[in-house]
Amino acid sequence: MPDEERWDEIRDLLPEPASGFEPGFPGRVMARVAALPGSARRSERPGGELLYAHLRHAFPRLAAACLVGVAALSLFSLLSGSGLHGSPLEALLGLPETTLESVLLLAAA
Amino acid sequence: MVRPADRHEPGAPDEVLLARARAGDERAFAAIVARYEARVAATAIGMLGPGDEAEDVGQETFIRLYRSLDRFRGDASLATYLTRIAMNLSLTALRRRRSWFARFVPAGTGRGMHGSVEHRPGPGVEAMPAGASGNALESLLREERRERVRAALEGLKPEHRAVVVLRWIEGLSTREAADALGVPEGTVMSRLSRAMDRLGTALEDDDA
Numbered sequence: 001m002p003d004e005e006r007w008d009e010i011r012d013l014l015p016e017p018a019s020g021f022e023p024g025f026p027g028r029v030m031a032r033v034a035a036l037p038g039s040a041r042r043s044e045r046p047g048g049e050l051l052y053a054h055l056r057h058a059f060p061r062l063a064a065a066c067l068v069g070v071a072a073l074s075l076f077s078l079l080s081g082s083g084l085h086g087s088p089l090e091a092l093l094g095l096p097e098t099t100l101e102s103v104l105l106l107a108a109a
Numbered sequence: 110m111v112r113p114a115d116r117h118e119p120g121a122p123d124e125v126l127l128a129r130a131r132a133g134d135e136r137a138f139a140a141i142v143a144r145y146e147a148r149v150a151a152t153a154i155g156m157l158g159p160g161d162e163a164e165d166v167g168q169e170t171f172i173r174l175y176r177s178l179d180r181f182r183g184d185a186s187l188a189t190y191l192t193r194i195a196m197n198l199s200l201t202a203l204r205r206r207r208s209w210f211a212r213f214v215p216a217g218t219g220r221g222m223h224g225s226v227e228h229r230p231g232p233g234v235e236a237m238p239a240g241a242s243g244n245a246l247e248s249l250l251r252e253e254r255r256e257r258v259r260a261a262l263e264g265l266k267p268e269h270r271a272v273v274v275l276r277w278i279e280g281l282s283t284r285e286a287a288d289a290l291g292v293p294e295g296t297v298m299s300r301l302s303r304a305m306d307r308l309g310t311a312l313e314d315d316d317a
Binding site: 006010013015016021025030 | 131147171172262278305
């Protein structure tokens, strides 16, 4: 008998997948959750606490993205100028170059 | 299809339930348990057979999910993640069971490697009353063959049994089975081929 037919025959003889455990399974799991020690247990937090939980969950990703941004900007600054002629961000925003003279003039005014 | 959890959380996507469970909403976690009970049961009972051991694996699977809610990032689907936990726990239970039997049960005492009673042909066809209908005979023969396959399945190596349970009993794709087992797809295919050969041989041996 070809392999494919043989496999089909065996597959037909395999047991059906179980559709669940004994009735009340979710209740038994939740009873175990309730019996977990305090440190492992999550206490319900209302309203703003939920937002806080979401933000805390997202924080590592946000922090990582910011770090990458800072690193990229620093590298760009380092490669594109000595720092005496203003940063690329200042150039981008069209800000005048800050010199000791301009600071003194501003202080005297 | 209406999933059992929809009684409590109609249509709420997994991500929403997970976020609420992370924030301490136990009703949301209970809805996850109800939604995935069947999936976890198919793996645990498929691997271990029905009973306390499979129930323990099922409960432990969800307790582990609860403990790791903050670490679950959704790289795999929740279904795959739970199947992976349930399969790992089932494999550990099978190995523990095998080692227990090897240590404490003398060979030839009528217990299979995985703790089930070895297949013994029952009264079967010989016991059929004369004049039994063709359909009844066919049904009895089929039931006997089904029992042989079940016994042969229990005799497979745990990792071979795992691919049969995931691919043919639960109906996962090769990719999904590979994800759940943490092995390449090629490994799933080769294990499945070996497992099916063994099941086929077991049937032929009994037929002979």
